[in-house]
Amino acid sequence: MSEAVKEAVAEPALVAIMEQLPKTEVPARSPLAHHTEVLSRPTHENPGVRLWENALRTHLALRGDAGSADFARGVEAATGLALPERLQCHQSGEWALSWVAPDEWLLTGPGDQALAMEMSLREELDGHYAVINLSGGQTMLRLSGPKARLVLMKSCPYDVHDRHFPVGKVVTTVLAKSQATIRRVGEEDWELVVRRSFADYVWRWLVDASQEYRLSLGHPE
Amino acid sequence: MFYIFCPYCDEHREEEEFHPKGQAHLSRPADPDACTDEEWGNFIYFRDNPRGIHHEIWVHAIGCRKFFNVTRDTQSYEILESYRMGSAPRITQLTDKQQS
Structure with a gap:
């Protein structure tokens, strides 16, 4: 190891942690705002599928050694x-x-607690680990209703049958030729985490795929 | 279509989640400065192209993003096993049944 490398290794690790939320003058805008802000579609009384965006959430990627008791x-x-x-x-x-x-x-x-959580993780963790704020890079979609599973069956190659995909399971797989981290939150309730740049495409895909099941856009309440 | 077992997710997944990454178990010459041009050339450019058992690296690209090894029969395309990085293959030659 050269002297320069030794010095660099001996230096305490400098990590740039910053508040990634814009101040109030610059409003945060979700990658699907152009769909969700103008919801013109009629809401069905008894929808088979509901689709909405859980916008501007905190997404932190956490990496470390699962076998380490200290990390856990x-x-x-x-x-x-x-x-x-x-x-x-x-x-x-x-x-x-x-x-x-x-x-x-x-x-x-x-969404507003990314910085606080990151600081808290860095406070508690030590050694070889990584905390990366991905909040701006991906967004969360929610799909619910009695027909939500049928929409997923059309959209991804993974087996989403109850016996293979129980509540609480989370799988990263192909969704509509793109990628999504799919989590089953409840019996008829699914959460999809998709890349920001694919959010528009995935949204349009899901809207199209849900048409035959009486789709209702927007948060249930 | 392959239905590939990912040893890290511990599940079978569709082929479209994976990418093949070529021959497995290649070791870089321990001291590149000391090896001959031929040895280095073989390491960089030359790969086996066997008929039968082939050990290859695959990556679970849309999934856990881990690399792992696969033993595949290049005649039938059948994937005989997949195993984690750093472990040795269990299958190194075809049985009579697989050959027929």
């Missing part, structure tokens, strides 16, 4: 959630921690 303890201390097992998700209130890969998890929660 730190994550639990900061988030209040235990590290989920393979293809599982733990949820507590607004926060959800989903398994993505053997050394990677996705933490989602209220």
Whole structure:
């Protein structure tokens, strides 16, 4: 190892942590605002599928060694959630921690708490780990209703049958030729995390695929 | 279409989630400065193209994004096993039944 490299390694790691939310003069805008702000479609009385965006949430990618007790303890201390097992998700209130890969998890929660949660994780964790704020890079869609599973059956190659995809499971797979992290929140309630740049495409795909099931756009209440 | 077992997700997934990444178990010469041009050329450019058992690397690109190894029969395309990085294949030659 050269002297320069040794010095660089000896330096304490500098991590740029910043508040990524714009101040009030610049309103935050979701990648689907052009769809969700002008909802002109009629709302069905008894919709088979509901689709809405859970916009501007906190998305933090968390990486570390699942086998390390310190890492697991730190994550639990900061988030209040235990590290989920393979293809599982733990949820507590607004926060959800989903398994993505053997050394990677996705933490989602209220949009205005990204910085606070990141600071808290960095406070609790030590050693070899990474916390990355992806909030601006992806968005969350919600699909619910008795026919929501049929929409997913048309859109992705993964087996979403009850026996293969129980509540609480989370899977990253192909959705409409794009990619999504699909989580089953409830019996008829699904959460899709998609890339920001594909959000418009996925939205249009889901709207089209849901037409035959009496689609209602927008949040249920 | 392949239905491939990902040893990290511990599930079978559709082929469109994966990418093949070529021959597995290639080791870089320990001391590149000391090896001959031929050895280095073989490492960089030359790959096996066997008829029968082939060990190859695949990546679960739309999924857990982990690389893993696969043992595939290049005659029948059948995937015989998939195993994690750093472990050795269990199948190294075709059985009589697979050959027929």
